[in-house]
Amino acid sequence: MPGPTASPARVRPARVRVLSVAGTDPTGGAGIHADLKSFAAHGAYGMAVVTALVAQNTHGVRAVHVPDVAFLRAQLDAVSDDVTVDAVKIGMLGTRAVADEVAAWLARTRPPVVVLDPVMVATSGDRLLDRDAEEAVRRLVAHADLVTPNLPELGVLLGEPAARTWRAAVDQARRLARASAVTVLLKGGHLDGDASPDAVVDATTVVELDAVRVATTATHGTGCSLSAAVAALRPRRPDWVTAVREAKAWLTGAIAAGEALAVGSGRGPVDHLHHAATLGAPPFGDEAWDAVADVRAACDDLPFVRALADGTLRTDAFEAYLHQDALYLAAYSRVLARASELAPDGAAQAFWARGASRCLDVEAELHRDRLDRAGRAWGGPASAVTTGYTDHLLAVGARGSYAELTAAVLPCYWLYADIGARVLARAGDLGAHPYGDWIGTYGDPGFAAAADEARRLTDEAAREVGAATRARMLAAFVRSCEHEVAFFDQVDAAAPAPRGPAALAAAGRAAP
Numbered sequence: 001m002p003g004p005t006a007s008p009a010r011v012r013p014a015r016v017r018v019l020s021v022a023g024t025d026p027t028g029g030a031g032i033h034a035d036l037k038s039f040a041a042h043g044a045y046g047m048a049v050v051t052a053l054v055a056q057n058t059h060g061v062r063a064v065h066v067p068d069v070a071f072l073r074a075q076l077d078a079v080s081d082d083v084t085v086d087a088v089k090i091g092m093l094g095t096r097a098v099a100d101e102v103a104a105w106l107a108r109t110r111p112p113v114v115v116l117d118p119v120m121v122a123t124s125g126d127r128l129l130d131r132d133a134e135e136a137v138r139r140l141v142a143h144a145d146l147v148t149p150n151l152p153e154l155g156v157l158l159g160e161p162a163a164r165t166w167r168a169a170v171d172q173a174r175r176l177a178r179a180s181a182v183t184v185l186l187k188g189g190h191l192d193g194d195a196s197p198d199a200v201v202d203a204t205t206v207v208e209l210d211a212v213r214v215a216t217t218a219t220h221g222t223g224c225s226l227s228a229a230v231a232a233l234r235p236r237r238p239d240w241v242t243a244v245r246e247a248k249a250w251l252t253g254a255i256a257a258g259e260a261l262a263v264g265s266g267r268g269p270v271d272h273l274h275h276a277a278t279l280g281a282p283p284f285g286d287e288a289w290d291a292v293a294d295v296r297a298a299c300d301d302l303p304f305v306r307a308l309a310d311g312t313l314r315t316d317a318f319e320a321y322l323h324q325d326a327l328y329l330a331a332y333s334r335v336l337a338r339a340s341e342l343a344p345d346g347a348a349q350a351f352w353a354r355g356a357s358r359c360l361d362v363e364a365e366l367h368r369d370r371l372d373r374a375g376r377a378w379g380g381p382a383s384a385v386t387t388g389y390t391d392h393l394l395a396v397g398a399r400g401s402y403a404e405l406t407a408a409v410l411p412c413y414w415l416y417a418d419i420g421a422r423v424l425a426r427a428g429d430l431g432a433h434p435y436g437d438w439i440g441t442y443g444d445p446g447f448a449a450a451a452d453e454a455r456r457l458t459d460e461a462a463r464e465v466g467a468a469t470r471a472r473m474l475a476a477f478v479r480s481c482e483h484e485v486a487f488f489d490q491v492d493a494a495a496p497a498p499r500g501p502a503a504l505a506a507a508g509r510a511a512p
């Protein structure tokens, strides 16, 4: 605990401190009102400096009043003279004088993260930036780390006509990134079709983020909300792609929930707190564990689990199981690598990557120490049960939601550790047990710690999502648990030993 004399500057603040420099929307859907809600929705502490007062609603803009720039400067300095600003989001500027004043303040204060949403025309079609201010906004790009144009705005920033296709827009974004040494978040909201892709583009790379287009009228303030969310996230995320991916997933949910707010009769706002239904909900793990109580109870009575615990399991059945386990682990490793790719921070990324690597070690060990020793080729294909399980995991991974993927991969840690603990307890003296060395691995404290951490990361991911995603997390978790049970149950542990060459080979071998 820091003592009373500790310097406040050395204490990591509880929340990221983010400043919006933007115009107003008295109906709360766009501008600084949207920004402050987006900041709060991402756990940041929000501040706002007003560039322009806008009389607008969900139908459009009625009037704009831009206060004197001396007053803008007074607002900006009031913040920066007192508060450490971790990130700035810049939205509507209105006039050239305002844009230049903001540029001068950025040059003086050099905030660590600057996101520029080059607001020019509202969704309603009303202009929010004077034509003679476009050059000033182009100059402002030099002070930004991330610029978030939609298709028409990107054209203006380059002094070119707006791109008519996504390919042409990505090409324009690449040229802007190179010319201005800035990262570009290109927004595809203005495209036709049933997708609403975005792309994070810098001088050398293009990362496209796919999203389905939600059929809705609730698109007022989407650009404001997205850029504000990215600004709030970036100080505590390793790179732009991670921050944008997370913000975009949240925004898609916010757009889908917007109409239910019943705000206005035109193009309504998004629901920034759409995930608030799950704020304060019990940890995901508690809910999920209760949901699979029956499945867990059924595990102990599986013939395979009983026979493994009491040592009566036939060796050929055990080896068939190990063979499927090795095939499973190879695929599971790829799924964990995908979780690492989608992870929101470095610690989670490293945890899943270590898991992926460990699976391959265990798979190699299985072949070297157990299956190859069995003295026959273990080249058979994955069973339908194994493939069913790995296909489920790969499908969740392909959908690209980190939270759902953590829920899908969790049972392989948690349910497996849970069953293993009970097999271990039932097995008795492992020295005299035919499968003692295998069952002993169930007591590995390293594995128990990894299961705890996987659960913690899943709980953490669940805190960020809305009710719909949480329901999909639960479905993915339950499905994986059912696959775990089917996996143990796929080997016919009760049947007599098979006849033929495999049985002969098995008969000549010592128990593992």
Ligand SMILES: Nc1ncnc2c1ncn2[C@@H]1O[C@H](COP(=O)(O)OP(=O)(O)O)[C@@H](O)[C@H]1O
Residues within 6 Å of the ligand: 123, 149, 150, 151, 187, 188, 189, 190, 196, 197, 198, 211, 212, 213, 214, 215, 216, 219, 221, 222, 223, 224, 226, 248, 251, 252, 255
């Ligand atoms: N109907 C929609 N469904 C899903 N995402 C959308 C929809 N409309 C816009 N978006 C997303 O909202 C964000 C803002 O996009 P866009 O409308 O292009 O910007 P702006 O609001 O600045 O014009 C982008 O991430 C875009 O992909």
Ligand SMILES: Cc1ncc(COP(=O)(O)O)c(N)n1
Residues within 6 Å of the ligand: 022, 023, 024, 025, 030, 031, 032, 054, 056, 091, 092, 119, 121, 122, 123, 124, 128, 219, 220, 221, 222, 223, 224
């Ligand atoms: C003050 C202000 N800033 C920005 C927008 C753009 O909003 P949209 O995302 O709907 O184009 C707006 N309507 N009002």
